[in-house]
Amino acid sequence: MSDAQNDYQDIREAVRDLCSQFPSEYFRRIDEERGYPEEFVEALTKAGWLAALIPQEYGGSGLGLTEASVIMEEINRSGGNSGACHGQMYNMGTLLRHGSQAQKREFLPRIASGELRLQSMGVTEPTTGTDTTRIKTTAVRRGDHYVINGQKVWISRVQHSDLMILLARTTPLELVTRKSEGMSIFLVDIHQALKNGMELRPIANMVNHETNELFFDNLEIPAANLIGEEGLGFRYILDGLNAERTLIAAECIGDGYWFVDKVSAYAKERVVFGRPIGQNQGVQFPIARAHINVEAASLMRYEAARRFDAHQPCGAQANMAKLLAADASWEAANACLQFHGGFGFANEYDVERKFRETRLYQVAPISTNLILSYIAEHVLGLPRSF
Numbered sequence: 354m355s356d357a358q359n360d361y362q363d364i365r366e367a368v369r370d371l372c373s374q375f376p377s378e379y380f381r382r383i384d385e386e387r388g389y390p391e392e393f394v395e396a397l398t399k400a401g402w403l404a405a406l407i408p409q410e411y412g413g414s415g416l417g418l419t420e421a422s423v424i425m426e427e428i429n430r431s432g433g434n435s436g437a438c439h440g441q442m443y444n445m446g447t448l449l450r451h452g453s454q455a456q457k458r459e460f461l462p463r464i465a466s467g468e469l470r471l472q473s474m475g476v477t478e479p480t481t482g483t484d485t486t487r488i489k490t491t492a493v494r495r496g497d498h499y500v501i502n503g504q505k506v507w508i509s510r511v512q513h514s515d516l517m518i519l520l521a522r523t524t525p526l527e528l529v530t531r532k533s534e535g536m537s538i539f540l541v542d543i544h545q546a547l548k549n550g551m552e553l554r555p556i557a558n559m560v561n562h563e564t565n566e567l568f569f570d571n572l573e574i575p576a577a578n579l580i581g582e583e584g585l586g587f588r589y590i591l592d593g594l595n596a597e598r599t600l601i602a603a604e605c606i607g608d609g610y611w612f613v614d615k616v617s618a619y620a621k622e623r624v625v626f627g628r629p630i631g632q633n634q635g636v637q638f639p640i641a642r643a644h645i646n647v648e649a650a651s652l653m654r655y656e657a658a659r660r661f662d663a664h665q666p667c668g669a670q671a672n673m674a675k676l677l678a679a680d681a682s683w684e685a686a687n688a689c690l691q692f693h694g695g696f697g698f699a700n701e702y703d704v705e706r707k708f709r710e711t712r713l714y715q716v717a718p719i720s721t722n723l724i725l726s727y728i729a730e731h732v733l734g735l736p737r738s739f
């Protein structure tokens with residue numbers, strides 16, 4: 354075990370202990386049923402893990418993104434999937450860093466106790482994709498309300514959340530000097546919204562991930578639910594996205610270790626041509642390389658989380674950690690599937706499920722190409738490509 358793996362040993366052991374009550378069979382069954390791991394999310398909430406980032410004064414444990422990343426890593430390393438609940442962690446950051454005192458007092462203690470879930474964030478739209486500044490969903494102020502119209506796509510966990518953070522344009526693109534200006538974020542009460550102008554259509558998809566199309570038709574939300582200042586929403590959301598990228602990196606690292614451990618164990622046992630397949634260097638080397646890349650990604654994850662926790666710029670590190678970790682877990686996934694031979698395709702080995710789950714992170718929450726272009730432009734100073 355590396356030094357990085359020895360860090361935060363108390364958190365690791367406590368999360369492993371909880372996860373051991375939800376073995377691979379549990380997640381396999383939920384995947385086959387296309388269900389939601391309700392009991393697992395409930396247990397995590399009750400044990401306080403999903404309130405890790407909430408300060409103690411609001412009923413949470415006041416930990417940093419580093420510790421939160423270790424929690425997510427351990428869930429995925431145990432064979433589970435943090436995708437069912439990770440939104441609660443990174444969405445919290447937006448409310449914590451940019452919400453008013455009144456909003457924090459109203460919502461944080463209830464989120465910490467598990468009375469309310471803040472699992473959803475609505476950014477992506479069908480016609481604009483990654484070009485977020487061109488979103489078409491609008492929020493128009495009318496007295497003490499904002500009126501929302503538009504459409505979102507791929508918005509996750511809405512059916513298992515009470516609150517959602519929503520990004521909408523409050524000033525038309527033509528009227529702002531910089532295209533990143535004029536957008537705002539709102540805290541939406543999902544149950545109220547579903548009775549009052551928001552429609553939801555689930556999207557069947559490759560992973561067992563509850564995700565939806567959302568349609569807004571004159572949805573009214575109280576002006577008091579605007580987070581921070583009107584027009585600065587894109588800046589606020591970027592902060593949250595850096596936390597999200599770092600946490601997703603940690604989940605990929607957990608997946609990567611799971612694949613490496615799983616395939617190493619199998620390669621020691623599976624005997625073909627009179628010797629364990631793991632005795633062949635052609636089998637050893639891809640596994641060893643995947644392990645090296647998972648470890649390296651883990652270090653970049655710690656650096657991104659450290660900078661986030663210190664309120665230092667961390668866009669480059671969060672993006673690099675996400676790319677390195679998603680690539681490492683995908684490499685480990687391929688080695689694991691390959692060296693399980695035909696058995697890798699059998700549901701009961703869990704390899705095909707984890708393979709599908711980790712593949713998502715080449716695309717969401719930000720695709721690999723967009724990370725490369727961010728680093729090219731913002732770190733290396735290469736000409737802007739779009």
Ligand SMILES: Cc1cc2nc3c(=O)[nH]c(=O)nc-3n(C[C@H](O)[C@H](O)[C@H](O)COP(=O)(O)OP(=O)(O)OC[C@H]3O[C@@H](n4cnc5c(N)ncnc54)[C@H](O)[C@@H]3O)c2cc1C
Pocket residue numbers: 473474475476477481482483484506507508509510558562564713716717718719720721722723726738739
């Ligand atoms: C299961 C799932 C859950 C999700 N959950 C959420 C959620 O909860 N909330 C939310 O807001 N969003 C969510 N998303 C959306 C996700 O963030 C987007 O799918 C992702 O950011 C990619 O955007 P897109 O699908 O619009 O792809 P597009 O922007 O249409 O891009 C398509 C492809 O083209 C490539 N591409 C585009 N432009 C360029 C360029 N200039 N140079 C090189 N390559 C380029 C991209 O890399 C990508 O591979 C989810 C998506 C999935 C699949």
